[in-house]
Amino acid sequence: MIFHFVGFFHSLTMWHKYLLSLVLLLALTENILMNTDCRPGQIMRRGKCVDENECETNPSICGRNATCFNTVGSYYCQCHEGFKPNNQSPHNFTQADSIECKDINECLVNSTDCGPNTTCNNTEGGYNCTCATGYISSTGKDILNSGQGVQCTDRDECSDPSFCGKHASCHNTAGGFFCICEAGFRLKSGGTNFTNTSELCESRTNSSLDLMSDVLLTAIKASQPFPEFTNLVSLMTNISQILNQSEPVRMKDFTKQDRKSFLQAFQNALDDLLRGGFSADSAKVSALFSIVESMLKLIGHQQSESPTRRESSTTDVELLVMRGNSPPEGVFVMNTSGAQLTSHWETATGNTYLGFTTTALLSYNGLEKSLDGFFDHLETKKNETFKINSKVVTATVSNKETNNLTKRVNFTFYHLEISPKEKNEKQRPVCVFWDPELDGGAWSTRGCTTVSFSPDRTNCSCNHLSSFAVLMALYDIGDVYELRVITLVGLSLSLICFLICIVTFYFVRSIQSTRNTIHLHLCISLFIAYFVFLVGISRTENEVGCSVVAGILHYFFLASFCWMCLEGVQLFRMVVLVFNTTLRPVYMFAAGYGVPAVIVAISALVNASGYGTKKHCWLNIEDGFIWSFYGPVCVIIIVNVLFFLITISKLAEKFSSLNPDLDSLHKIKAFTITAIAQLCILGIMWVFGCFQFNENTVVMSYIFTILSSLQGVLMFIMHCWLAKQVREEYAKFLSCICTPHKRKYSEFTSNQSSKPQASRSDTHTGESHI
Template structure:
């Protein structure tokens, strides 16, 4: 009894104790019991990131996740958490094995196999083993038809048969060698005896590569061999021009073939070397896949622009691609001939001259005679020369048989210093200056001088007429006067100074004055067209203030000449004439074309309006007379407005002699045409001339004949007077 009572008392005491004092730490009251609390319900607050919480009876502890470590180095903790990443790659340098690279990651690491190795399993941390390339790949595909694959630890190398090589690049397919192209018994070597030493040196180098077993060690000294090649070429070129085209062809082809052999042996991707007679730049790209991207090689005398796809070709890729630009500094003297084929294609009377350094372009693409894309070669001229219609630049290449040809090459653009050529095949190139036989046409010269003298005399009469004839004073008379003044000065300067090319300063002044006054002629012609339009179409308010006429007629040409002289001061004067050079000629033809277009517009409108006026003439006037009058007036308008200059556009084409004569006659006699149209065909001017020149008896006879014509003649004269008054006055 007493034991049970004791237990009851203790139980009541415990309940009273828990209710008064609570449970122990880590426990919670649950009725009459104390139960364990799960502190891990708030694990992130207790343990921090990259950790996990483990609950215990009445307590808990924290552990870092795999790949992380407590900052104090403890394996478990309840405070001072902060689990930090473990760098497995530094803690254990052998964690990935000897054939892989370790890369640390947050909470982990990754093993990447080195080239030639593969992971045994798919896990990131798995070890790597050697790849047997010679087993997994067909021997022919990896080393070529004449190569044997030899596996090594982490790699492989190719063993080439006799007559094949991989140029010391162990993982390159074997390429066929053609050592016989360096034969010292060839016709080229016989025509140029010193060439035999180069051929012998290159053949020995070629045979040394044939069938060689290489593993990437002891590669051929390509740089030293290239230097020997160019030094040997210098010994051939330095004495002076070569005697025969056969020798030139032999040297060029030997050097090109040698660069193809040496290039893959060079150590660097870009190699530049300059000697006394040559300047070479060679670019090399190596790799298991064909390279891509642009290629730009340049030296002092030339530049090459192409791409690696063109240089490598589209066939079997041998593991490398090559592009080279080689410039010969003094070879042009040896090849400044052999133009027979060009004369057959162009013109027998033309003369040719080498006008750039000779350059050779070499690529590893075996199909150089039919490239997939054209290559662009920029060649610098031997000297700067002003452009002239008597010369042109031709892009040519040196054929194996020893002659220049243009097949497959054409000029893209040229200026005074450079010519850009595009070619669809490769060889040795140069720019040729073609000189056209531009002997003066004696007939044109005589016609020009006679026509100008006649025009000057007629212009003097016209200027005096417009200045002192009171009955025709007005806006149109002012325009005619200053048109004649500009044309007179231009024709006089042209007659006296067009061929006086020395001194240079005087020639430039003559060219500038011709530019100014010929533009002035066309500007006043434009004002003539505007005035005709206003008179025929507007009828009223047709007068233009003289100040506006002077500013337009002289100011516009002056502004154009000043701007042209500032932009291109060397554009005035050429080697043969004191006129504008080709790079400045459009400062004249541009305004001229603009004025002619405007005058054509005015001419069409004027003729249309005049045609309407013809229909209102006397109905007794026959249709034939109407057409005749209309035609005469139209031709007069065309001549006055300067539309005959349209013939000048055809002078850019060769072989149009009739057009040249038409243009020369019309323009040299323009002063005479102005005198006829505006003076002799003007009623008021004729009356003034009669008053000045005729006696009283002649005046009466003229008056009597004018008052008693036949009926048809009277009608025709009245019609012509109406036409003259409406169109020319």
């Protein structure tokens, strides 16, 4: 077939060849012209212009780590997640922009959320998390992803007892650990602690390093349960490492400033812990004292000067150091702002001389407020309470054996300021030390005695060293059994007598007058006050109820004094001005009940917490709130005394003028009885209540208790029993009860006599002959 076509082509004429070439050229030109009619980004397909998909035509058009997105007539590129355009290029780009997508390091731009105790690891286009060194994931996997709730917890390297090797102990820390050579061993490098478990502890004979290892180990063990001591122990570890880097022959290379910086750093760390108060429990206090003693031993023999004294905001410390070929001898004295220590160098050195001997005395400023407790193991006398009355001090020496010293150490403690109330109480100083073996820690007197004391200081002697203080045993008058019996019996009798007086003054009309109205409300106020006192004064288990009881007692005792004041005013008006002078009831009620209400309301608004104490439902004495009662009482007593003196002087004149033939003895007797009676009624007995502060005023307490508890009996005797007219009414009442058949005659007699009595009611005083 091909041969036939070739033959056919050769058989064509030249003209025909030219014609065929022209046809082919025209067809090719038409196709080119048709393609050039499509817009950019389009191609001709089947005679039509359609969009060109550049992403398919050229898959690598956007480069690495980018995605191509086709659009109508064009396209754009975006970097993959975890990548970003180089420089500050736009988010979308094309090949013409010459942009490359670079990996984003999420670990540097803080866009990770791995969680605490983790490490971020950047990867191509992403990142992953792993637990930090010394921590392990809760799932046990090495690679973590954020948002899965996986936690990294501390890896306890010390769970294996043999982790640190022989003669070393392992101590786990957050995210790490360290090993400490046991006493008598050291590393070849001269250190005491290490983290390279390939190192081994070997026997050593360097005494200073032995001391450092011992005290460091003691401090670490004491601090482990309490994270607040971490800074102190870390500082101690750092100092130990610095000192261990130098051999003993090079210790002289440390300058004076270097040595002082150790002490300064220690006090600064202690200030941070104690500043603002120290919330203490017994175990925490024991740990604090153990760490402080260890630190003082560690830095004591590094001091170049002796003595070294330094004060800070919370501590005052003095250090002594003696060096030489032979141990020092004699007496040494140390002073701080809180105490003085006197001892012997032989006591500080002990049986083993290390080439040096150190002593230290440290006083804490304000720590006594946090430790003013922990007295349960102390023997107390009756009605004694304890209070720390000196600064707390810590004393330590380089001698390891200080639990039972052959030569006792002597302390002089300077007393702190105490309140005026405590100054009036009996005081008994007690020398104590902090014993960590008593329920985790408590104050104890074991091995310590009180040698002597004065108002400003106490001398103590102890056969051991630790942390010390002086307690002041304060005598509290407390509850005396005899006083309780007198109060119970006296108040019971008074309540009965007050009730009889109230019934008498209210129902017996023949004796009703202004004075007896005052007596009636005086008895009502005292009856309520004494009844509430009897049933509620000791009910302190409910604070709110106790406050209410204290408020009721405050009000009705003040009301009784106000009615007593009205009694004095009325006596004055009757005797000095004009007899039978009356007071309007509205004024009497305003003064008798209104004034106490105002005083109690103001007191409650000013200091509501002053109502109720730990022992009694009464006003608080320590903060001076008691004067909201004694203040008005003193004013009323002064006013009554003035009225009383004037009244008595006028009565004396009337005795002389009305009874000129009365012999002197009769005058003195009547004057004395009247004076004593009015003194009791007007409340002079309450003066004795102001002097009940300490052991020396027990007599005052007895006088006050007897007179106040029997006040109802005195009221009944003077205003009812000794009043002739009242006795007559009692006799009539008893005769009616004993002889009922004569009741009609008695009623008739009473009715007949009521008219003349009523006619005299305006002039009759209704008083006793006294």
